[in-house]
Amino acid sequence: MYGVIDLGSNTVRLVLYNVNGSALEPKLSKKHTAGLVGYVKKRRLTPEGIKKAVDVLHDFKMILESVRVERLYVFATASLRNIENTLEVTEEIRKHTGFDVDVLSGREEAVFDYYGALQTVDMHDGLLVDIGGGSTELVFYQNNEILTTESMQIGSLNAYTSFISDLLPTPAERKRIEKEVKTKLDLIPASCKHIPATAICGVGGTVRASCRLNRELNGKDAPGIEYTINDLQKMIELADGDRKTAISYILNVAPERIHTLIPGMIILQTIAGYYGSKKVIISRSGVRDGYLYHKLETAGVIRPV
Numbered sequence: 042m043y044g045v046i047d048l049g050s051n052t053v054r055l056v057l058y059n060v061n062g063s064a065l066e067p068k069l070s071k072k073h074t075a076g077l078v079g080y081v082k083k084r085r086l087t088p089e090g091i092k093k094a095v096d097v098l099h100d101f102k103m104i105l106e107s108v109r110v111e112r113l114y115v116f117a118t119a120s121l122r123n124i125e126n127t128l129e130v131t132e133e134i135r136k137h138t139g140f141d142v143d144v145l146s147g148r149e150e151a152v153f154d155y156y157g158a159l160q161t162v163d164m165h166d167g168l169l170v171d172i173g174g175g176s177t178e179l180v181f182y183q184n185n186e187i188l189t190t191e192s193m194q195i196g197s198l199n200a201y202t203s204f205i206s207d208l209l210p211t212p213a214e215r216k217r218i219e220k221e222v223k224t225k226l227d228l229i230p231a232s233c234k235h236i237p238a239t240a241i242c243g244v245g246g247t248v249r250a251s252c253r254l255n256r257e258l259n260g261k262d263a264p265g266i267e268y269t270i271n272d273l274q275k276m277i278e279l280a281d282g283d284r285k286t287a288i289s290y291i292l293n294v295a296p297e298r299i300h301t302l303i304p305g306m307i308i309l310q311t312i313a314g315y316y317g318s319k320k321v322i323i324s325r326s327g328v329r330d331g332y333l334y335h336k337l338e339t340a341g342v343i344r345p346v
Contacts, residue, residue, distance in 0.1 A: 042068065043342070044110045045333045046101060048094065048117035048142060050078040051174025051198040051301060052246060055101045056329055057108065063343050065160070065330055071104060073097045074297040077120045078175040078198045084125045091133050094120075098138045114336050116143040118150050118328070119175030123194055147192025150328055151178040154244045155187055157331030158324035168238035170312055171327060172247040172305045174198035179229070179312070181236045188236060193225040197247050197298075197305030208300055209280040209287060215307055222311040238316040240267075244327035247305035250295035251276060252323045254302070257294050267322045270313050277306050 043065075044057045057069040075097050080090025098115075105113065121127050121144045131142045145153070154171045158164060169180040175198060179191040204210070204217045243251075254276055255268040279287035280303050291299050298305075309321065337343040 042110050044113040045329050046115040047329050048120055050120040053097045086124050086130050095137045115140045116145055118145055148190045151180045151190035153328045153331030154178055155180045157327040158242055158244050160326045162242050162324045166237045169242040171244040172308050181233050191229050197301035200304040201300050218307045219311045222308050226315045238318050241318045241321045243321045243323045248323050250298050250302050251306050253294040269320045273310050
């Protein structure tokens with residue numbers, strides 16, 4: 042059994058895997074919605090935020106004491122990458138939990154997203170999007186090779202904290218999120234616009250939750266691995282109608298994302314519109330799988346295929 046802890050901006054997750062040949066088989070998954078990006082003040086994670094991270098990791102450590110794990114890897118993404126006191130935070134975590142945290146760059150996160158998604162999605166040409174709590178990673182790929190990666194410092198949770206005053210966004214707040222995302226997309230090299238992106242490969246909790254919401258709205262016969270951009274628009278527009286009903290739908294499928302799901306979908310919709318995408322295909326695997334696969338391949342536990 043091998044384990045990975047993903048210290049994200051919104052959620053912190055422990056996943057344990059069996060290795061079967063060159064395949065990773067998830068066996069246990071435990072998640073805490075820590076909302077670490079909400080504890081960032083003046084680009085520093087506050088003492089309260091550090092304590093929150095340590096408390097969650099202590100909880101995971103108790104689980105690990107009852108399971109035999111050959112190797113455990115701990116990594117962080119935008120939660121610790123986009124702050125000024127990264128070293129202080131990682132030292133505090135090491136002191137209180139014994140865990141060494143590997144802080145991924147935006148490019149590393151995007152690359153691991155891609156190689157993780159390869160485990161479940163046929164990815165020949167297109168665009169991969171991973172909407173986290175504090176950042177959004179984009180991977181442009183063609184002929185089964187990565188062409189370039191981009192990391193935008195906007196995610197579902199910091200979009201909520203920066204632009205939304207209530208539980209769900211108003212139309213005006215939605216437009217402000219769209220404007221911010223478009224501003225960041227304009228900074229991406231224009232050459233990326235020529236890469237075919239008819240379908241977006243969606244990675245991460247936001248897109249998986251949005252797929253469950255789509256099934257909730259369209260019936261259980263709706264596809265479980267993809268939806269159209271028109272479907273995405275309808276989900277976002279829930280917030281414009283009966284807000285009580287919208288909240289009820291989200292609580293049914295992703296209660297821990299009641300405040301972040303629609304902001305995350307607005308980011309996704311804006312990206313899709315910018316690159317002319319028509320549908321979203323959801324990958325069940327992503328950065329955690331890609332990261333662990335890389336580590337185990339480097340350690341000789343898994344042979345490259």
